[in-house]
Amino acid sequence: MTKTIRFNAFEMNCVGHQSPGLWRHPRDRSWQYKDLEYWTDLAKLLETGFFDSIFIADVIGYYDVYKGNLDNALLQGVQIPVNDPLQLANPIALATNHLGIGITASTSFEHPYTFARRLSTADHHTKGRIGWNIVTSYLESGAKNVGQGGLRSHDNRYDVASEYLEVLYKLFEGSWEEGAVVRDKERGIFADPTKIHEVGHKGKYFDVPGYHLCEPSPQRTPVLFQAGASNAGKDVAAGHAECVFISTPLKDATRAYVADIRQRAAAQGRDPKKLLVHAMATIIVDETDAKARAKYEEYVKYASYDGALVLMSGWTGIDFGHYKPADTVQHVKTNAITSAVERLSDGRKIWTIEELAQWGGIGGMGPLFVGSPSTIADILQEWVEDTDIDGFNLVYALAHETFADVIGYVVPELQKRGxxxxxxxxxxxxxxxxxxxxxxxxxxxxxxxxxxxxxxxxAAANADERAA
Structure with missing residues (x-):
């Protein structure tokens, strides 16, 4: 008997997210991403399917690697325009009672002191349903537009992230003690100053001397999500994350990743079974295998070759516009998502550029499952049993049709199987x-x-020792 399977909905405050071109489909709603009703309708739908959370991705910057410019990203609406994810927390929380809300924010572009206040505020407003997806960012365009000149090196971005997390833990966990907020109307005391502390952080990348601006939120530190798949990323995930997301099209690569991340977590003194690992996937389902295949073929007609390669080029840092469709993907050292390059050039599968575009046209880097409810349920159970993942981070092909189909067809079949x-x-x-x-x-x-x-x-004692 397989373990209980968990679902998250993988979204982004933009058009199309990871299925470029499908915004043109007459039934797609992703062009409505600007409207709160888009998000509240989706949130209510997901809660009927008992999804753990809606996980909202984000990028600061834009995908201008493909053919050396932004033209195809703009033509196809590939993650530009893109709106802020954190502002969606309140309307989603108001529309639902249980659904978790995972927000992506970068340790490279958000200062930890002000970000801590934003995150605590969201956790208060949602009554403790917030999660934070820890990312270090990979787009040069983002770094340039916030005045950094360019991205730090890949591993250095994770060094910054480690200190960033330390600052947040000091603010969330240490600044305000339990019982610091008194709210005593008779004595006129709202908070006890003796139980509220300056954090006194002075590090390599951040100086944060003072107090957290917020009283403790329901979770203090929101649930920690992380999707790093490089060595540096896996170290951060194993040490800090509670939920880990992976995106690879191949089962054996997923199996290897899960074993590695659990081993790393155990080595850091954490219970590896308490680390929830979700594989990104796209599900296209209908009453029968034939109907599901026909639905897939219908979707493919709207997928964008250039749009898919815009994403792939941005993720890998490789300009696939320089290659012919029959050329194969080669390993190139870049400063973007190094694990994405490794996955596509590790020898498990030889990818041509055309195959890469076809694969990325619907659902991005994860696997695509097409079939009837029983076929899909068999595949999901097989993946869980063979790879030791805990669930799936589901990408839509069509908004909100994909999630409605999963909830209408797949969830009942999985529930029937217990x-x-x-x-x-x-x-x-x-x-x-x-x-x-x-x-x-x-x-x-x-x-x-x-x-x-x-x-x-x-810290003071260590500083004295170094000075001596």
């Missing part, structure tokens, strides 16, 4: 996912920052 939820746990997102309390466990590295005065004493 491998899918039939309800939600109460509480915060962390409680719903893991069944414990609302805060990060004592085994998480954030725990050491809860006694912030001790942390500051240790």
């Amino acid at each position: 491998v899918y939820a039939t309800g939600y746990r109460e509480g915060t997102l962390r409680e719903k996912l893991f069944g414990g309390g609302p805060y990060l466990p004592a085994t998480h590295p954030a725990d050491r920052f809860r006694d912030i005065e001790k942390v500051k004493r240790e």
Whole structure:
């Protein structure tokens, strides 16, 4: 018997997300991404299917690697225009009672002090249903437009991320003690100053001396998502993430990744079974295999060759516009998503540029599953059993048709087999996912920052030793 299968909906505040060109389909709604009704309708739909969360991706910058310019990204609407993801948290929370809301924000472009306030505010407003997807960013255009001149090196971006997380843990976990907020109307005391602390952070990349601006939110630190697949990314994920996302088209690569990330988590003193790993995938389903295949063929007519290669070029840092359709993908060292380059050139499959465009035209880098409810359920169970993943980060081909089909066809079949939820746990997102309390466990590295005065004493002692 396979483990319970979990679903997240993978979205982005833009047109088409990972199926460029399908915004032209007459039934697609992704062009309505600017309207709150688009998001509230989707959120309500996902909650009927007991999805754990809606996971909203983001990029700061734009995809201008393909053919050396932005033209094809603009022509095809490939993740530009793109709106801010965090502003979607409140309307989604108001429209639902349980659905988690995962927000992507970059450690390269958001200062930790102001970001901590934004994230705590969202966790308050959603009553503890916020998750944060930790990313370091990979687009040169983003770095240039925030005045950085260009991206830091790949591994250095993860060094920055590690310190960034330390700052956030100090603010979220250590600045305000339990019981700091008194709200005593009789004595006229709202908060006890003796229980609210400056964090005193002075690091290599950030100086944050003062107090967190927010009282503790329901989860203190929101649920931590991470999708790093390079060595540096996997180290951060294994040390900090509670939910890890992977995007690879091949099952054996997924299996290897899951084994590696769980081993790394165990080596850092964490319970590897408490790390939820989700594989990105796209599901096209209908009553029968033949109807599902016909639906897929209908979708393919709208997929964009150039749009797919815009994405692939941006993710890898390789300009696929320089190659002919029959050319094969070769390994090139870049400063973008290094794991994406490795996946496409690791020898498990030899990709031509045309195959890459066809694959990426619907659903991006993940696998594409097409079939009847029973066929899809068999595939999902097989992937879970063979790779040790915990669930799937589902990408839409058509908004919101793809998710409606999954909920209408696949969820009932999985429930019938006893491998899918039939309800939600109460509480915060962390409680719903893991069944414990609302805060990060004592085994998480954030725990050491809860006694912030001790942390500051240790830092001062270390500084004295270095000076001596």
